[in-house]
Amino acid sequence: MEIAVLSGKGGTGKTTLATNLAFVQKKCILIDTDVEEPNSHIFLKPKELNRKVITTEYPNVDKSKCVLCGDCGDFCRYNAILPAKNKVLVFKEMCHDCGGCKLVCKHDAIHYEKQEIGSMYFGETAYGFNIKYGDLKVGAVSGVKIIETLKSSLVKEDLIFIDSPPGTSCSTVAAVKDADYAVIVSEPTPFGVSDMKMVVEMLRNMNILFGVVINKAGLGDNEIYEYCEEENIRILGEIPFEKRFARAYANGEILSNVFDEYRNYMQNILNKISN
């Protein structure tokens, strides 16, 4: 079973929830797919990490075969390959590794070379279960390949928690697309609700069942409750906004390891998901 934790807005508590759910569940694996800013490992403190380099391919043009017809440039949605007057320019950092330019080239002038876009790390956390996370290199255009690699070697029977990237971009879609259930973590602020609506739309389009956890409850206003009622969205739990939680979080603690009541919040959410 795969459970994705996502939010829309950043900073609502995806990592806090994903790591705490995994901590309480124990027999599971946590995958941090927020490859632009992975931070689950900071809380889960893996003892030893293995690293795998992730590469993508980008085009290289054989000048002796290229006739500068322009087909590759017409095809590329990202302008990563630009047929000019005297040569073909390749902006490899903009290439999304789709393979299209080679397919449309009638003169067999394109072959692909590898570039490193980041890494995958994996190991055992200080709490006994395993973690995997990705780290995208600064300047690399898309983390989708890393997310796909993170998710490629999973055993379907394991209970898998996915800490997703914020927003509703390609990375988020890649992170949640195989999920059996999604947990939206939102905060009861106008910004939190606005971004959550986009996530709701995305999950409904993808036919993924979901519920909402209201984090930092007590802040903001009532809009989130009204929205969930109107849209018939299940609220899985509420976690109050408290300074002691923020303080422990800032110290890199797993809140369920410090506060019994926090562990209970997590257990209740897990119970509701399994129902």
Add this chain to the structure above:
Amino acid sequence: MKIAICSNSQGIKSELAERFGRADYFVIYDLENQDVKTIENKAKNEPSGAGGSAVRSLSKEDVEIILVPELGPKAMDAIKAFEIKAYAYTKGATVENAIEEFKLGKLKELTSNTKEGHHGLRRA
């Protein structure tokens, strides 16, 4: 010889654009017969690489010189590969002013990028 100028609207009296790759229009002026033609910059909403894409479109219009506010590193690589020369105008004037200044030799040729690169749309 044709020159292209980045503009906010159509025609020679229009205001100069503040950016190249994401300018709304290019006014194309023929130095031999003073013909004026405006084309829409189709690259302006590209997810990435607007500068390179714009240079490619201008080359298809037989443009050999562009008057620009500034150029990023990828657009600079692109104009070299398309054998196009770029000259910098002062922002805030009209297309007509920029053409006059160019004819008088007052505009400086750009031979290296004048601004840092960025990826994708960036709102001014």
